[in-house]
Amino acid sequence: MSAWKNLDTLDAWKAIEADDHRVAVKEALAGEAGAKRMAEYKAPMAAGMTYYYGAKAVDEELLNKLAALAKEAELTEKYKELYEGAVINTGEKRLVLHQLTRGQLGSDVVADGVNKRDFYVKQQERIAEFANKVHAGEITNAAGEKFTTVVQIGIGGSDLGPRALYLALESWAKANNTLKMNARFISNVDPDDALAVLSEIDVAHSVFVLVSKSGTTLETLTNESFVKNAIEKAGLDPSRHMIAVTSETSPLAKNSGYLAAFFMDDYIGGRYSSTSAVGGAVLSLAFGPEVFAQILDGAHEADELSKNENLLENAAMLDALIGVYERNILDMRATAVLPYAQALSRFPAHLQQLDMESNGKSVNRFGESVSYQTGPVIFGEPGTNGQHSFYQLLHQGTTIIPLQFVGFVENQFGEDVVIEGSTSQKKLSANVAAQIIAFACGKDDENRNKYFEGNRPCSIIIGKQLTPAALGALLAHFENKVMFQGFLWNLNSFDQEGVQLGKVLAKRVLAHETDGALKVLADLLEI
């Protein structure tokens, strides 16, 4: 068993804190030495991608100290305990097994009398069989017609991750003739969300995936009612149009109101559930089970790489340590995620949940207040769009924000046009390369308005193309980064007590059991 200690009690951390050694990126990247550094500061990632950190504020001395910290914090040991079934989610007394949905990383994990890897694989096989039958026209609507659209009904982790992954591969699937069904998503309790989606789709040829672990999520059940109304209004039987993704003990399981039910369990947190049945059902229906399996393969390869004890060969761990250094030593409170791929338009929103819900906490895993900063604010939009928007502040604002870029050599469609001697894809790539150097190295100018200070820390993940495997690798990279950061900060990254109070108060408002300022607000909103 590893020892769970607060970051500020670790000798390796104290050594980093005591040091006033700072790396100026601008100088480090200058000239031939800078070129060498940019080429060599890299770590392998899954699916042939590479993590480049030459524009981060680190050098060999600091990397050695971070490696000592990783060792003293027993990061790889803690990871091993996690994937071999320790109760890592201490608050809720649960195992944390999302990595097992994509492969066996260590010894078998048996819980509740079941081999959990077998359980997750079985669900994947059941989903694959169901999806293949839908695609083959063996499972149809009551009129015997094929389903053309799949609509996911879920919120939080049942929405953001699966939606980000669907959007990331929609164009790829079109280009590769593997888009089997269009997918849409309903999440918000705002009635206009469900009504807008229902006004766009052909209900008679749609299958709806209701995702709720407990089977009691208010938003999701409310939206189910909208959908059932719409199905009935079309003269159809809802039970021929709906499937459930839920836990085996939920009211949605073994329920004749659904065509089928696929299962997850308490060991898969919502924000880590994209590779479970939560993402599996909608993505297998949309793209085919083979494509979903490729996502899992990419993620599993990333999970395997995260076992590496050598910091310089473990991109997720390195990313985590550099992030903690930026957060706690350099006092940087936000991180921007900037994918140069339109397909990743909602990937930052998924990472926002993943990171901020996991590590936005003030108490350690034993429920004691910590005296250091924890998770940063995460935000981002795809480049080049962001360049014409908030990059102004990133370049010349008074607060430095570390930047996580992602870029690919090839686009998804394969098609392109040449304008002024270059393709759009080359222009896109030229921009991401240029931005990194602009942020890191800046530019002197006597006119202070045109002066760029530089020294904005940047990293970039580079891949050949955003394929299903690359997407799975990206997903798992960030999951594992967040996990390692949680270990360093000694947090429980797998609960979310911060969402409870609002739920309790909202119920009170709906029951008209309020007074004081809350009653005033409720009255103003005419509840």
Added chain:
Amino acid sequence: MSAWKNLDTLDAWKAIEADDHRVAVKEALAGEAGAKRMAEYKAPMAAGMTYYYGAKAVDEELLNKLAALAKEAELTEKYKELYEGAVINTGEKRLVLHQLTRGQLGSDVVADGVNKRDFYVKQQERIAEFANKVHAGEITNAAGEKFTTVVQIGIGGSDLGPRALYLALESWAKANNTLKMNARFISNVDPDDALAVLSEIDVAHSVFVLVSKSGTTLETLTNESFVKNAIEKAGLDPSRHMIAVTSETSPLAKNSGYLAAFFMDDYIGGRYSSTSAVGGAVLSLAFGPEVFAQILDGAHEADELSKNENLLENAAMLDALIGVYERNILDMRATAVLPYAQALSRFPAHLQQLDMESNGKSVNRFGESVSYQTGPVIFGEPGTNGQHSFYQLLHQGTTIIPLQFVGFVENQFGEDVVIEGSTSQKKLSANVAAQIIAFACGKDDENRNKYFEGNRPCSIIIGKQLTPAALGALLAHFENKVMFQGFLWNLNSFDQEGVQLGKVLAKRVLAHETDGALKVLADLLEI
């Protein structure tokens, strides 16, 4: 003429800085006094909306000091200078006239020999005439068939604002039978963006709006080529399918390649251009010119309210001052925008550009470095979705982030379902009310994991329904807030020198004129 001074040279500011008076929101909102405060701390907004700031960290003493600051900084005088045509954008030596696109606020502004209000109105009239002809089937494709879809091609301000406004009213327009055409948007230089949109639409029945002030924006011209290719591939003539929104001196004006050209000018900054022809063309085509006119009316009413010298009756100015207090005294570096309306899903992305590109600067309007913090990071997603995502950090993270909520009494579609005794709209509203109290007042608990510190400053804008006028009012409120903050920080909020360096370097990469670290990156990306 008002005096342009740095914030930290103003006596009223020094008085605020010198004071260690802090307002604990948690205590201020307790009991009946708290209820009274919540009801009374409000300022009127346009279109019948109200700005409530009872959960902000202010009290009468501080509000008086902020009022003194507003006076000493001559905020309303500066605003008057702006709308009456002073050269407020000093760096680029330009007037700043976006408010004139929606109404006459003061004396006539004559520039380049033209009354500018007349110029903007004339463009609106030309657009209205064109849109009405398209809707009436008088302007059609070459086969004489009606256009059904409008596609905006633009980036930055030519994309984010118009897209956010379109999405905000798409459901409203469906519910009110005024959706004349579907709108789509192409922005990113990533070729997959244009190809994805083109793969979804019916090109033969689409009209494309090319938006570029200079007529030289690389991303936009590149995407135009994709579109022209697609139109030609369909055996059609591009000049029958494209209109331009540009300046009168651009190569796109008076160009036979376009069905029509509508004009903006140098006095409308990109991020402030939604109410000019940049938003006017696409929104008038999508919703009809009457709906666009209602947006303008709401915005103009907000502009008029921003003239009020009484801080407590000027919501935009009050919002601005509280924001500067949070940024510079309370050291809060980010602000979350949380609309409880799915229709506002991309409104935070527009505000992100508006705010961060305007005030993310380190030099004052005279090009001198400032020694205080300027614009914050802006991010946000609609509630209740955000509740199931990043709210964990907002509630229990180590960094306090001020929160800007928006809520409406009614939804847009009018339809709803009752589950467990309440409609979805009531559930949505109950959640926003509950969140504000949870953030502001927190909750004690012996279990630190379930403890909420509270004292997260919140404000909420409440309206009856998200109508075109309410949307215009929201848009102008935030524009004017950002403007007032720029005045306080003594910035030029209307240029964006920070975007230049990246452009220059990207060109060098494409010309293969690089060395050092930039060449390494270019090679890795195979440019």
